[in-house]
Every structure is written in structure tokens, then in C-alpha cells.
Amino acid sequence: MTTQQTTWTDLTEDATRQLAADFAGLLKPGDVLLLEGEIGAGKSTFARALIRSRLGRAEDVPSPTFTIVQTYPDAAGDIWHCDLYRLTSPEEAWELGLDDAFEEAICLIEWPDRLGQERPAKALTLTFAAGDPTHRITATGQRDWTARLGALHG
């Protein structure tokens, strides 16, 4: 199973939001984006912009840090925005119903390392790196993602 990488560099906050909006148009239920990177590297900015763009309105997108999961009704299926930081084991993710969400919803998962071996193979991993002043995002996923990402500019 080959994985391929795509990288976006020199991302300002606005450019990160634009990229997220482009991703919004690309996703369908069953897609899982794993958002990795240090605190302050832009994961939440990306997730918020993606959700708002997908919903087509300036929806209030609170951080899922305290509630672990925030769901949003989308015309195509629910969007799950998750922050797994406070989980201690992969089993807790299943208590949240994440396995079903991986099949039926569009999932944006922050701190996916908490999933351990249970990371879905079909997921696209976005790795965020904070630079000064711009950020970098690297996408890693199976081959079929490459074609889909080709639809994005850049």
C-alpha cells in the first residue's frame, strides 16, 4: 500500500483558511482527516475554516478540547470535529462512537496519535508545522487521495 505526500508551504493564516475551504469542497462522508502538529501550528484554524465553508455560513465553531467531539449537521452527512488530546487509550475513542463516524461522517480529528494502532488506513494525515511567520502543511495518504488532492490548486 503506497502512500504519497503533498506539501503546502508559506501558508499565512488566510492561506490556511483558503486551503481548508478548498478541502471542504473535496470531502464526502466516510472521509477522515487526521490533523497532527504542535499546539499553535494551525490545526484548529484549519478545522474551523473547513467546517464553516462546508456549512456555507459563519457558524460558531467552538473548540472540541473540552467536549472531545462537536458534531455539525451537513447536507451530505454529519461533520465530526474531535480533539482526542484528553483520551488515554484507543478504546475510549470507540466509546465515543468514532468507528461509526469514520464510516458515515466527515471526520476532522485533532491529536490522532491517541488512536494508536487504530488509525484508519484510508485516512489522510495532515501534518502542521509552525514556522515564523508562515506555516507548512504536509498531506500523507493512500494513492487515491493523490488524484483527489490534484483537484486543489498548487
Place this chain on the structure above:
Amino acid sequence: MLTILGIESSCDDTAAAVVQGTPGQARVLSSEVFTQTAIHADFGGVVPEIAARAHVEKLDVVIAQALSRAGVALAELDGIAVTAGPGLIGGVLSGVMCAKGLSAATGLPLVGVNHLAGHALTPRLTDGIGFPYLMLLVSGGHCQFLLVRGHADYTRVGGTIDDAPGEAFDKIARLLGLPQPGGPAIELCAAQGDASAVPLPRPLLDRAGCDMSFSGLKTAVLRARNAAVAAHGGLRAVDQANLATAFQLAISDILAEKSRRALAAHPVTAFAVAGGVAANGQIRQALQAVCTTLDTEFMAPPLALCTDNGAMIAYAGLERLAHGEYDDLTLSARPRWPLDATSPAMLGSGKKGAKA
């Protein structure tokens, strides 16, 4: 006069309380809180799975304690109020199911309460203030200015467009190698630092309005920390203290200035603050100073009623029940439940909008 049991389990605390009185004139007969902080300290935060289980295990105990401390029997109550959201879904569900059980067994009305309404109405419980008033609700998951005109009439006049300050405190504490919860840890560490050593931005202060942003501040702290680590081969205690001090000052400056603007745009006679972040001494002082300048009464409920508690839920339930409002057994737990669903949402959204 109504006597109400309140149940709260939407995040890390399990709480129950009995409140008695009428709207604007009520007193707390008992307020019991079981804090899970000790359990969670090992994990660096509130662990949801443990939280749900601990809520289930503790709910009937704190309820029994609250009733006994108040000297009130179940049969003497007029209603059972419970937090139905927003919050950690497992915790909220535990409370709602428990309240439904009590309601079904006793025939007492079940009153679902929005956790945020509980915080927002607390100044009426503690100080008996009249409507309207302006409220800054600032906690782990929330940060908003609410114009409170009635027990069910809230207008959000501003708020964070990204992180909540409590969350920022927790995350910055992690970046600085300080323990959780981050608020008290940073406040303690900040007592020893020099804010001027680390210039940090004040996001959105240059823009009109009452919206706030804390995400960029987080990134700025990350960069400053990385620079300090690179310069000295590790994070020295002095850098840790300076970063904590500068961060706390930045948050305090932003909250104070936006509060000043919110009060200028919505002149009311009283300004109240609630939520766990209101426990921070520097932030309280800054808000107090703003109110003194504007000749506005400043109200910060006692700390025990600023953080999550059952009394605010009982009181918010009392206001609802006094207006003839209550729920039935179809009451459901809601992880997201904005108090004001009509005001335009925050700015900072994706600028290009959806393609679909």
C-alpha cells in the same frame, strides 16, 4: 416560593444543590460539588471516559448530600433542574438520566437548563440584580459577552472567534511544562515573571467590536518558547515565568479592553463575570478597574459559584419553573447549545464560503 434541586455534570465536576425562593430573591440552602481534579491530575486534564463513569458513581451521593445538608426531603421539592447541555456528552447524559429517574419516581416537574444560562443568571442568585445587565462568561470552553434581558433572553454581543481563554491557559501550560489545570498553574508561575521580557500580540484589539481571538496568542507563545529553548538549550525557569506572566497579561488586557467596548456599546448599570477564568486574580482586577472607570457596578460571584456548581442550575431552573416552563421525559442532552442562536456568528470564518 419554590424549592428546586439542581444537578450539574457537564464537565469535570459532579454537583447538586438546593435553592429556595423566587426569581431575583433566592437563597442557596446547600451546594455540594465533587471535583474530579484529583482523579484527573495524573492525566493532565479531564479524561472523558473516567468523567462519565465518575459522574454516574457520584451523582446519587452528591444529590443525597445536598438534600440532607439543606434539610429538605425529595417530597418537599417543587422541581428537579438539570444541565441538559452544552458539555461533555457522557457527563450531561449521566445527569439528565438521573434527573429523569427522580422526576419519574416523584412526579416532580423536570426542568432542563442550559449550563450557560446557569452561569449567566448567577448574579441574580447572588446579588439579586435586575434585568438588563451585561455578562462576560469566560471559562474553559466559552468566552462571550451576553446582554441578559430576561431569564430566557440573551443576546451575544461578542465573543471569541477561536479558542476560549480557559483552553488557552491549559494549552499554554502544556507548552511551558506546567501542570493541569493550566489556569491556577500559570497564575502562580506568573507571580514571579516579567511580562516586558516577552512582547506578545493583542489579537483583534485593532479591530472594532467585541469579538476576541486567542489562537494567534497561542502561536506567539509557542514561537517565543521555541526561541528561548533554542537560545539556552532548554526552557529555563526564568523564561517559563516570563512567558506565563506575559501570556496572562495579554489575556487580561484583551478581556479588559473588550469589556470596556462592550459596556460602551451597551450601557447597563451592572457588569458581571462568571466562569472558571473569572477566578484569575489579575483578570478580576482588570475588569474591576474598567467598571470603576465607567461607573458601572462590577459583580463577580464568589468563586464557588463562578465555577461549575449545582446552585446555578437550581436557580436557572427556578426562574424557568416560575414562568411555567418545564420539560418532560423526552428532554435530551445537547453537546452544543448556544444561548443566543440568532445573533450573527463570529467573524474569522472562511472567506470564500462553500462551493457546494
